[in-house]
Amino acid sequence: MSHVLIVDDSPADRAYFRNLLRRADFRVHEVDSGGQAVAAALSIRPHVVILDINLPDLDGHSVCRALRADPMIGGIPVLMLTVRDHEADVLAGLEAGADDYVPKDAAPEVVLARVRRLCRYRQMANTSLLNEQMAQIGRLLAGIVHEIRGPLGVIRGNAELMKMQLDPADPALRFAEPIIRSVQLLQIRLEHLMAAVRGGPPVLRPLEPEPLIREAVDYFRKGADPQHGRVEVTVEEPQGPLPPVMADAGRLLQVLLNLMINAREAILASRTSGRVVLRLSPCSLDDRPGSRIEVIDDGPGISEEVLHRIFEPFYTTKETGTGYGLYLSAEILREHGGRLWAENRPEGGARFCLWLPMATEAAPA
Structure with a gap:
């Protein structure tokens, strides 16, 4: 659902x-003065701002310039409201940075057409920027992975040689196995990381979901810093036999890690400890058999305002957030022929649900 901010004193x-x-079917927000417009836009991050020229404090042109000057909201399209035949207002609005204008007495169909056009423009701009940023991240990670692979190969090779040459009774043998296991874990993680940013369609194969989930939890535990708070992560025993699913292991791992990291951050934003539970169960969706994975936390939950927009690209409530982690996660599930959604739990906390089709189901192209 697209969000529209109306700035008008009438x-x-x-x-x-x-x-x-x-x-x-637009979600509408309103303020009645120019002084409130920038703060509201920063809070709401609307898809379009409908801005009246004649406001009691700041005129619409000044508000438009203020919106354009803020890097966080400068790209939001502005539709200026004018009085018919006032060409000077139209020119001044366009020079201030407005994207389009519409007379206040224009036909409803004209108003809606212009709002929809600006929403499409915003979506295309977001997608273009997202693709550019992901390409930059991919190039950066490719270089980092290349630099790490070499030393890891040397470490693993020498540890395996040491294991082969040592006598089975030699006490030093106990140091070789942990080195080999740790390097193998890092190598797998690097491959999954590259698969997540490499682009192109996912490589879908039949996959048992439970081992991958436990692998994701293992990665998460190893990467969590206990000095920043303790969040216990557990995997519940599956509720019934789980069918194999069609999935790209690397990309699904990325989604699970992202959801666990988000859950941990949500909990630690308000206290120093908490709990995250991963629950697996067989589940049919739209008469299609598959498996559902739930990532459940006991944090503060998600406000209704955020819940409506949580999967939009670049929408974030974090000061240091990028706003595309959950968007990418939802896109990955869509590429799998699955689905990702979020909801609040009646007893408190949030729940993110992933659904994946059974391996006999063909994922859409």
């Missing part, structure tokens, strides 16, 4: 645009 005009947009 209650009657706000009511008109609110009703028009809500009937067209």
